[in-house]
Amino acid sequence: MDAAAAAAGRGGPAPPRCARAETDSEDAVATASSPHSAEAAGAAEQGNGGPAPVADAADVEGVDGIRIRRRPVTGPPVHYVGPFQFRLENEGNTPRNILERIVWDKEAEVSQMKERRPLYMLKGPLENAPPVRDFVGALKASFDRTGLPALIAEVKKASPSRGVLREDFEPVQIAQTYEKNGAACLSVLTDAKYFQGSFDYLDAIRNAGVQCPLLCKEFIVDAWQLYYARLKGADAVLLIAAVLPDLDIKYMLKICKILGMAALVEVHDEREMDRVLGIDGVQLIGINNRNLETFQVDISNTKKLLEGERGQTIAQKGIIVVGESGLFTPDHISFVQNAGVKAVLVGESLIKQEDPGKAIAGLFGKDISPVSAA
Numbered sequence: 001m002d003a004a005a006a007a008a009g010r011g012g013p014a015p016p017r018c019a020r021a022e023t024d025s026e027d028a029v030a031t032a033s034s035p036h037s038a039e040a041a042g043a044a045e046q047g048n049g050g051p052a053p054v055a056d057a058a059d060v061e062g063v064d065g066i067r068i069r070r071r072p073v074t075g076p077p078v079h080y081v082g083p084f085q086f087r088l089e090n091e092g093n094t095p096r097n098i099l100e101r102i103v104w105d106k107e108a109e110v111s112q113m114k115e116r117r118p119l120y121m122l123k124g125p126l127e128n129a130p131p132v133r134d135f136v137g138a139l140k141a142s143f144d145r146t147g148l149p150a151l152i153a154e155v156k157k158a159s160p161s162r163g164v165l166r167e168d169f170e171p172v173q174i175a176q177t178y179e180k181n182g183a184a185c186l187s188v189l190t191d192a193k194y195f196q197g198s199f200d201y202l203d204a205i206r207n208a209g210v211q212c213p214l215l216c217k218e219f220i221v222d223a224w225q226l227y228y229a230r231l232k233g234a235d236a237v238l239l240i241a242a243v244l245p246d247l248d249i250k251y252m253l254k255i256c257k258i259l260g261m262a263a264l265v266e267v268h269d270e271r272e273m274d275r276v277l278g279i280d281g282v283q284l285i286g287i288n289n290r291n292l293e294t295f296q297v298d299i300s301n302t303k304k305l306l307e308g309e310r311g312q313t314i315a316q317k318g319i320i321v322v323g324e325s326g327l328f329t330p331d332h333i334s335f336v337q338n339a340g341v342k343a344v345l346v347g348e349s350l351i352k353q354e355d356p357g358k359a360i361a362g363l364f365g366k367d368i369s370p371v372s373a374a
């Protein structure tokens with residue numbers, strides 16, 4: 001069996017769970033086995049009427065430090081017996097919050113995408129992917145140039161909490177106006193179901209000649225998505241600590257490194273921050289002011305997570321912190337800057353304005369476009 005086939009989880013037993021983060025091969029494809037291939041195989045079995053899962057809800061909750069249940073613990077709600085369909089909804093197969101719902105759907109979506117384009121099929125096109133741009137370097141350069149947090153401006157049509165943010169949505173035009181008006185990097189939502197995003201937007205923005213490095217804003221649950229994001233022109237990906245156990249984060253960071261991409265590791269509370277600070281090689285931490293389970297936004301969260309020892313550790317390690325979500329005014333920007341962030345990730349407050357790029361000056365209280373600074 002060739003390495004790519006093994007990596008794509010075809011034709012052989014999945015590696016044991018605990019071994020995956022220790023894999024230290026420098027060959028990108030050889031390390032690409034899905035962290036979840038063992039579980040995915042189990043899930044597929046269930047769908048075919050195979051053995052029921054052994055774990056109960058209490059076992060699955062909190063596995064490896066994550067709070068959400070990564071997949072329905074009692075199997076999918078719909079079962080087939082011969083030609084008959086039974087819908088049996090119970091606590092174990094009903095998502096308890098929006099994050100669980102998104103992640104469960106994402107697992108199903110990714111397993112279909114993988115079936116259509118297994119990893120070995122991505123190998124050739126990956127060699128022709130647009131060269132990687134330096135995401136972290138662009139943030140640092142912008143901070144040095146303006147003395148203000150570098151802006152990662154988000155190309156976002158809709159969200160589950162806010163609905164449609166912009167009816168007339170032209171991703172390439174939006175990206176161009178963001179770049180012209182001083183964004184250091186762009187974040188492009190690729191989730192279709194909940195955010196009305198698309199991988200085609202990444203492609204289109206890169207092919208239109210936008211120079212800013214691009215963050216693929218996706219719910220990553222499987223290493224396959226990292227390769228796919230790179231193929232579509234991503235220079236960085238989001239890894240959400242509420243979704244990924246530590247071992248998966250470590251493993252995915254290695255793959256990002258091999259692919260040359262940066263990883264923005266997102267946390268929302270102290271526990272997640274402490275987990276991530278224990279992982280070597282993290283360069284960028286995003287503090288999300290929005291709780292993805294309840295949608296509540298509180299920008300003082302950024303400050304809370306940077307106080308005391310945590311802030312010192314971050315400074316010692318040279319990690320760049322990105323303040324994410326709920327930033328609308330120059331006061332908000334100075335608040336998170338004083339808390340210690342060197343970059344911000346902003347969607348709604350820009351995308352809702354008539355010209356999202358021109359709105360940048362309003363958000364920062366001054367024009368930060370490269371021309372005006374020269």
Ligand SMILES: O=P(O)(O)OC[C@@H](O)[C@@H](O)c1c[nH]c2ccccc12
Nearest residue numbers: 288324325326327345346347348349
């Ligand atoms: O639109 P806002 O409030 O400016 O937020 C942008 C960004 O932080 C938000 O879109 C986001 C942060 N983390 C995420 C994870 C998934 C989806 C979306 C997000």
